[in-house]
Amino acid sequence: MKPKDMKPHEVAKYLQAHPKFFNKYTNLLTELYVPHPHDDRVISINEHQVISLRDKNQTLQNKLLELIRFGEENDAISEKIHCLCLTLLTINSMDELLYELKLSLNDDFSIPHVALRLWNLSCNDTAHTEFTTTSEDVHTIAASLSQPYCGNHIADEIKHWFGEQSEHLNSYAMIPLTTTQSIGLLVLASPDAERFYAEMGNLHLKRLGDLVSAALTRYNQTIKTVEIDRSNELQT
Numbered sequence: 001m002k003p004k005d006m007k008p009h010e011v012a013k014y015l016q017a018h019p020k021f022f023n024k025y026t027n028l029l030t031e032l033y034v035p036h037p038h039d040d041r042v043i044s045i046n047e048h049q050v051i052s053l054r055d056k057n058q059t060l061q062n063k064l065l066e067l068i069r070f071g072e073e074n075d076a077i078s079e080k081i082h083c084l085c086l087t088l089l090t091i092n093s094m095d096e097l098l099y100e101l102k103l104s105l106n107d108d109f110s111i112p113h114v115a116l117r118l119w120n121l122s123c124n125d126t127a128h129t130e131f132t133t134t135s136e137d138v139h140t141i142a143a144s145l146s147q148p149y150c151g152n153h154i155a156d157e158i159k160h161w162f163g164e165q166s167e168h169l170n171s172y173a174m175i176p177l178t179t180t181q182s183i184g185l186l187v188l189a190s191p192d193a194e195r196f197y198a199e200m201g202n203l204h205l206k207r208l209g210d211l212v213s214a215a216l217t218r219y220n221q222t223i224k225t226v227e228i229d230r231s232n233e234l235q236t
Contacts, residue, residue, distance in 0.1 A: 154174060179216075
């Protein structure tokens with residue numbers, strides 16, 4: 001086969017099969033020119049390798065900076081959840097629990113819209129919107145969630161919890177609240193369609209749900225204890 005008859009892939013295959021080729025023809029490395037990876041110029045192989053290494057190094061640096069940024073964001077969120085945990089440990093009433101929870105979500109986590117509905121609790125106080133009667137469909141949705149849901153669509157009934165603002169909301173996070181049974185649904189919402197998206201990590205949302213569920217359970221058990229004590233007093 002004449003050299004001019006060789007196909008590009010055959011040349012590549014030949015060089016792969018003969019890795020010592022350039023040991024014999026070292027001068028070719030300084031005489032061969034290849035296209036520049038970023039413009040229309042031609043450059044030497046050595047220069048091309050330098051550029052390639054520089055590009056790879058920049059890519060690695062960008063990935064490292066991204067990992068550092070994610071780490072800092074996770075640390076900040078973890079600190080906020082820790083502070084919320086400490087706050088909820090000090091609550092003495094349902095009013096205080098609901099107020100501190102929404103205040104933290106609005107101010108510390110910068111979540112503009114929060115809706116909460118609760119059921120199956122002894123402290124069923126109709127004075128709170130959170131205890132407004134909800135349909136079995138909502139209970140089924142909450143019970144079916146093994147982890148928080150993030151996305152752009154929720155049931156109309158849940159969307160109506162946000163009142164007049166509902167028409168401006170474009171992304172949601174639904175966080176199931178559970179103890180030994182389903183006790184509620186915490187919903188976060190934003191006008192930003194990318195704030196809560198399907199592929200986002202939900203570890204912190206799950207921890208938030210666990211924390212709120214534990215706080216409600218703790219308060220609920222306190223209510224039960226008080227009710228038992230009062231009942232015993234009446235019997236005596």
